[in-house]
Amino acid sequence: MVRLTIDLIAKSRNHFKKKRGLSLPQYLKTLTHLHFFSKSIDDIGDLSVCRNLTVLYLYDNQITHICNLGFASNLTHLYMQNNNITQIDNLSNLQKLSKLYLGGNRIAVVEGLETLCELQELHLENQRLAPGEKLLLDPMSLLSLAESLCVLNINNNNIDEIRDLTVLKELQHFSAADNRLDNMEELEDVFSHWPQLLQMDLGGNPVCKKAKYRDRLITEVHSLEVLDGREIHDLTRQFLINWKASKETKKKKNNNKHVMTGSLTNDFNARQGPGPVTSTATPTCSGLSGHKN
Structure with a gap:
């Protein structure tokens, strides 16, 4: 000893x-x-x-x-x-x-x-x-660390979710490489609460294989300068932000168009009212009842 x-x-x-x-x-x-x-x-x-x-x-x-x-x-x-x-x-x-x-x-x-x-x-x-x-x-x-912590390293610890870290709003450097993070939506939500974030490393997590992984994080965290060891250039960020905005605008227009079309159809049907009723009753012979032979 x-x-x-x-x-x-x-x-x-x-x-x-x-x-x-x-x-x-x-x-x-x-x-x-x-x-x-x-x-x-x-x-x-x-x-x-x-x-x-x-x-x-x-x-x-x-x-x-x-x-x-x-x-x-x-x-x-x-x-x-x-x-x-x-x-x-x-x-x-x-x-x-x-x-x-x-x-x-x-x-x-x-x-x-x-x-x-x-x-x-x-x-x-x-x-x-x-x-x-x-x-x-x-x-x-x-x-207790929410107002002070700027650097957090939790690499290689079998971590599969980080929602509790949302409170760390002063984080500038975040390392969570080689864990089991897989929920892209959760990560986007957490990172949206970190306006000071400059560098982040998530390499070796399953989420890195998701479609548009890098693009989505760059557009979500505008302050980010380095992601997984690769620098983020201003032109790349601006292009992705514009692309995302254009995509959302187009989606909104399509939704509005769909809503308007559905509204007009419902209004047209309401104005027409119920259609004519066709009677299938058998005519009576009461008019012949007074005929004499």
């Missing part, structure tokens, strides 16, 4: 060089960046003396729980991708956090983000889930 502690920091050659004559307590109080990636760390100890910590690199380790970070109220960047984390918790005090990297863990439900109102980037790609399991995002956490 390797635990991240003050002693481990003191023994680190990288940090020892930066002390520059300071005592360890003095150095730890001035520490803003802590680099302990790829060190086989599986637990986080008491680092509360590092009160000015703003960036923490702990990726490519063996950490199973996020813990003992409540002291880091100045933390803005947290890199914990490629660990063994199963649950997002103990982040409530990190209210200045702007970038959170948790890709490549074992997280099945994204929750515990309700207090992170300044979070701008959330990276959750490539979770190592059980067979048949998909990444779920808690609606309350999403709602």
